[in-house]
Amino acid sequence: MKRKLRMGMVGGGPGAFIGEVHRKAARLDGKIEVAAGAFDIDPVKSRQMGEELKLAPSRVYGNYQEMLAAEAVLPANERIDFVSVTTPNNWHFPIAKAALETGFHVMCEKPMTMTVAEAMELKKVVEKSGKVFGLMHTYPGYPMVKLAKDLVKQGKLGKIRRVVISYVQGWLAKAIEKDGQMQASWRTDPKQSGAGGCVGDIGTHAANLAEYITGSRITDICADLNSFVEGRLLDDDGNCLLRMENGIRGVMYCSQIAVSEENNLSIWVYGTEGGIEWHQVNPNQLVVKSIGKATEIWERGSDYVNNCSKAAARSSRIPAGHPEGYLEAFANHYSNFADTVLAKEAGEAPDALMLDFPGVDDGIEGMVFIGKVVESAKSGQKWIKL
Amino acid sequence: MKRKLRMGMVGGGPGAFIGEVHRKAARLDGKIEVAAGAFDIDPVKSRQMGEELKLAPSRVYGNYQEMLAAEAVLPANERIDFVSVTTPNNWHFPIAKAALETGFHVMCEKPMTMTVAEAMELKKVVEKSGKVFGLMHTYPGYPMVKLAKDLVKQGKLGKIRRVVISYVQGWLAKAIEKDGQMQASWRTDPKQSGAGGCVGDIGTHAANLAEYITGSRITDICADLNSFVEGRLLDDDGNCLLRMENGIRGVMYCSQIAVSEENNLSIWVYGTEGGIEWHQVNPNQLVVKSIGKATEIWERGSDYVNNCSKAAARSSRIPAGHPEGYLEAFANHYSNFADTVLAKEAGEAPDALMLDFPGVDDGIEGMVFIGKVVESAKSGQKWIKL
Amino acid sequence: MKRKLRMGMVGGGPGAFIGEVHRKAARLDGKIEVAAGAFDIDPVKSRQMGEELKLAPSRVYGNYQEMLAAEAVLPANERIDFVSVTTPNNWHFPIAKAALETGFHVMCEKPMTMTVAEAMELKKVVEKSGKVFGLMHTYPGYPMVKLAKDLVKQGKLGKIRRVVISYVQGWLAKAIEKDGQMQASWRTDPKQSGAGGCVGDIGTHAANLAEYITGSRITDICADLNSFVEGRLLDDDGNCLLRMENGIRGVMYCSQIAVSEENNLSIWVYGTEGGIEWHQVNPNQLVVKSIGKATEIWERGSDYVNNCSKAAARSSRIPAGHPEGYLEAFANHYSNFADTVLAKEAGEAPDALMLDFPGVDDGIEGMVFIGKVVESAKSGQKWIKL
């Protein structure tokens, strides 16, 4: 009988969107329980969240250093197994580093760090620690995205030629950061968000998704970044020509001023023999195209999907026709992360299906991508190698 | 600080679809934990599920009688608070009744009972017990369904005139019950399913959804039931004319032989001033129509939705544009059920938002509906009053 | 070199929607020209339309009798070949009858007549005349509807079991006939429309479409008709259980009070092996379902469509991906009608593809359908044989 992993959270205080998603996702499959946390820099709020989560007060901490120190000396069957990092971007790196060095596994929100140098350093820390490191690039967690990757790998689309990825939101169309909107404030502040605004917040998701599905990496980019809202210090919109390994060409664009769009993420991939199309708004369907044939709508949970992709089958929870969503995608990463931790604990090598969650290399690529996009845009939109 | 409710399951053994959904849904919000169970009539399988759930062996029982007896004498801070009934249909009534009479709250899968008489009796048991009884008609758990109900209530559609509800599946298009498919076997067996096949399994969901949204009850039906697959004893397809309170007219149809449909549930409601349309396949959108205006697509999680419907706002977990699904709908019923139990425990009256989950009256209406549809179909499709 | 047919119109004066559609459709393929007309009972308006159409004044008549009499004595290479009847319903029969008896072919708007008796009589007139008679049931004119019919015929769906047809509009949700809206006035007046309101106007289209695609006739119906708008003498909404030849069961419903719907016509057909789904709003796509396979979207104009259905191929004008619409569907009937007339003129037997347009038998079935639906509804919704 496998045991439940104990999770310690940093971030995720009252009102934090992504922290609550991490908790629900971690809890979903009964493999993980929230056991401790430093939920907010305000200790009152941190305690408030601890109470809401029915944690023992002794396991609710004022900051992450306290948590790591205190948990490290608890008995093995009580102390947390891993740390979940869901703070603003500038805290990801120091917390993840400290947690790994204290001996805990880490699941970290993206972007992984503020700079490429930190990302490189974190990789060394991960390797030295021997611990499991997960990065929450959500979208590869969707079953139909896993199916898409497998269809590409199996050659159903032929040789891949063309990719388009679009991730558009509209919530920053006005200068809401000036009205004290918390999410907007830190996301438009270079000190907390890093060099990229929109491109860092959602452009990296788009780039990561393209690389995940095609199995090819972005090699060159030529970008145009915009700050449409007056006085905004970071980009809130951007368009980017892409060149990828294996001769793939394409476009990635993202925006946070696309009025009334919510989280409109879509990808189109075309090969010599077929294509796929996936839209987060309808995540249970994958559009599959083949030369000379009718367009097909593949449905999550169907036998023909499950027979075609073990990863899709394994990451589905409910039957075809009943929609799954964002939480399940998130939970798939936590579930694979937990399986990997438990396998390692048991001295077994985790299999490829368990290891199917984003990690430190995705984090480095994300940081490089942000840096190069910003550099290309500043340089007057030259092509730049990644 | 509110405590977690402890749930004892009957049913939900290895491989049971709906039992696992109940567990995930109950767990989602951190208000409920699985504390005990009689998961399968085969004690080996029941233990296996107990281990998978990391339950203490002493809390895994061979049958529901054992569970009720043993749990009843545990200390108050250990014993289960409520029983979740997820067995085949014919066991719903005796288990629910016994659990209520032993002093436990009950969350029960639908259909509530096998006959109208049992349903009536259960109502008396619920009333006598003073316990909370929930019935898992999933679809009113969706936020956009709650919005639809509120729009109707607020008069945005004017006086309701017309309703169409369609629930079609294709999984019983062949005689798979003869190949030992477990789900198919009991659903096509009158002894385990009751008088209705398709109409009992999914037609009741459709009828319940129509009544929930319109706030009007079905008063007369005229039905045609079919058993397309040779040798099948129960209907696998049916069409039904509807008359409802307040002069509403409409159609309900359901099928389990609609090849390649999965859980295609849709509802259209039209009033004198506007209409709505909802499709389970895209549950985060509600189509809203108004006379002389463009059709609108309302998006779950948006401010304009949340401002319009407290019930929709309260039952959403993640921001607009990230899809929620079936599990969250399920979880909304568990969440409201738990809030109601805790309110009662605290001696407070649960408010209307907490009480927004299906109960024993919905169960009676469902049983009457099944019985009358079958009667109408057998009689040569006469109109019958409910 | 084939000659252009000369068309004489009755109806289609200034402001008449359907008359103008007939003209555009007739003109589209260059096989037909408008040569004469009695466009309006008001001779001023009739002349006005004649001028707009650039007709010689001598060919614009005050009424249909004049037109038939005058045209009949023109030289063969001048006089009209056929009469297009696009008046209110009550005039269809006398005009069609007179035109046939005078020796002209006829293309007639639906419904063909006001009563079943007239319909039967017209059939005799058609047979006696030896002339070609077309009835404008538009929807079988769409290429993807023709494909659907061919897929059924070829057995791709297996044995057909289930049909649902929905045709909903909202334009009669208010009593606009009291405000002098011309279209509404005659359609809600039993003297001009016949026994059926909504069921006659659009329900017959729905029924005709179901019979066309399945190749099976409706044999029994059980109907509920409603007049939601106070004071309206004819039904404005109706629901109908269907039994068809070959064991097919289903539902047809139609409404003109479905607020904000325009011409929302959809059909779903399910067989033992597959299904199809077609929506007039997206007429260039046919949804094709097969047991155990992904849903397919077949695209008008594609090679795989054209290879599968000669009728679909022949009735497409532009390449896949460029949308065709309602006018082309209309024009397909005119085109086949013209080919049939010309083949007969040449002493050749028109082939099956040419003959693929609705005729007098469809008209009789439509009239019987309307009559029986009204009878069933009045009788208290009993099943009635057609």
Place this chain on the structure above:
Amino acid sequence: MKRKLRMGMVGGGPGAFIGEVHRKAARLDGKIEVAAGAFDIDPVKSRQMGEELKLAPSRVYGNYQEMLAAEAVLPANERIDFVSVTTPNNWHFPIAKAALETGFHVMCEKPMTMTVAEAMELKKVVEKSGKVFGLMHTYPGYPMVKLAKDLVKQGKLGKIRRVVISYVQGWLAKAIEKDGQMQASWRTDPKQSGAGGCVGDIGTHAANLAEYITGSRITDICADLNSFVEGRLLDDDGNCLLRMENGIRGVMYCSQIAVSEENNLSIWVYGTEGGIEWHQVNPNQLVVKSIGKATEIWERGSDYVNNCSKAAARSSRIPAGHPEGYLEAFANHYSNFADTVLAKEAGEAPDALMLDFPGVDDGIEGMVFIGKVVESAKSGQKWIKL
């Protein structure tokens, strides 16, 4: 009573797709008739088409020079009014020029010429001739595109910020030009197509659509062009960053190797207050977005559309809910062109609604666009001013 214009065609022989579309579109509204033609460089084929069109043999010519010479000396009430040019690209310029200089109005397929210099020259010819010149950029002919333009102009979207235009096809995914496919052969041949392949054939449509709707011109581009199919001399795929007047930023991409796409043209426009989205595959709907409100689906032919845009109202033929398509969009250009010619003939100034069809300036912009995109791509994707 207005007279019908007489059209003389160059191109549009047997099997030519676009020529036949021109004929049907010209014919649709009864304002134009095909009166003469030089349909094919093969005189046998030209005659064959003349017969099919029921033209007098004397009006069917062996080449355009013959046609212009012969028609010029016919009596005014017989000779053609304008020439429709539907040949391969390399013939557009000389034919249009000759026709204008002979005294005929011209409707020309796009691209207008092979080079920018020719385009400039043609503008002078048009101006000198005083004749009406139309260029067949189809997509501004759609009513909902006209509505989009009007919504932008009326400020409903606020200040425009962002545009994305996508036009993807898949028909050139294989080297079909080597198998003698006629359409593919000339489109992939620089001598017949010009400097741009895909970007010339469909990229110009996309660029033109963006400029039409926003009312702003493209000022800078940075492009990446690809020839994915081995041995192909022209681009078959391209991606392009855009800068437009008034601070608009965006992306245009086009492809002819996007397997199984047909004519998938879409545009998204975002302003400070709202956005629109239009897809040629569903041309009768315009998606309209407003900050803080539900997404709206505006329907062609509705009162609220017609009240909002005279251009949309005027270019709709049939009621809402019955789909219009590509032919009608084409026909709208012919109809406005004809109205303009007739107004000029009558000595009246054509109004803005009549003049709403693409002309010689659109042609110049298209040629500049192609040239600059090719130049940018060849230069290593630098930004280039238009």
